[in-house]
């Protein structure tokens with residue numbers, strides 16, 4: 001059966017790694033046309049060619065920094081030069097910076113988290129909505145986090161940002177009710193991507209420890225859920241999905257198998 005997503009135009013922010021890159025490949029495999037954005041163009045170029053290989057008729061990319069209104073506007077202007085009708089917007093760009101307590105928190109980390117996870121979602125949505133508003137059946141899917149629902153020590157700004165993202169998703173759904181557009185939130189738990197490398201500012205050994213002994217989610221698990229949500233019939237809206245690894249029963253309860261000591 002032909003995919004409901006074939007030839008649909010899909011914008012994905014943060015498509016250069018992790019969930020965004022896997023989601024781009026998954027939409028590509030459905031035959032969707034892609035407009036991919038992130039700051040690392042070399043990575044986007046690689047993802048774009050993987051999307052073509054997967055079956056995407058168009059996998060275009062352009063620089064995007066969601067923390068800058070001017071960058072968001074020039075990305076959307078570029079998108080408009082390819083299509084005046086966007087079917088799916090995936091607000092995925094974001095992440096965590098640092099794991100400091102509030103007492104030790106750094107302004108630059110807080111600002112980066114709020115700029116990307118909160119303001120980035122608002123800016124992108126405002127800029128893309130004119131390309132979606134006359135297109136009932138379109139979807140806006142925001143990638144939040146389990147951290148937006150349950151707080152943890154050292155996560156005040158990140159948990160706060162993702163909680164804000166969840167409320168933005170809910171408010172937007174109310175605002176767009178009657179337009180035929182769907183608005184959903186997908187909240188992953190522990191998932192092994194570049195997330196922890198970014199959080200720990202390139203300390204890969206510390207990042208690896210986050211997942212040690214556990215069997216975390218993979219980027220592809222979330223990509224599959226995003227594609228499923230976007231491909232429901234137009235009258236069906238997947239409001240919210242909370243997706244956790246089987247080993248993660250709670251924020252503070254992750255099952256970890258014994259790890260053999262290094263020889």
Ligand SMILES: NC(=O)c1ccc[n+]([C@@H]2O[C@H](COP(=O)([O-])OP(=O)(O)OC[C@H]3O[C@@H](n4cnc5c(N)ncnc54)[C@H](OP(=O)(O)O)[C@@H]3O)[C@@H](O)[C@H]2O)c1
Nearest residue numbers: 014016017018019039040065066093094095191193194195
């Ligand atoms: N992994 C997890 O455990 C987990 C769990 C729940 C939620 N999440 C959320 O899932 C989303 C994707 O994260 P991930 O796990 O896939 O991590 P990742 O591998 O680090 O990917 C993050 C993506 O966001 C992009 N990005 C970051 N800042 C940006 C900016 N200012 N402008 C444009 N793009 C930006 C990065 O691209 P560039 O650096 O090239 O710009 C990259 O493509 C994030 O919103 C994250 O908070 C992750």
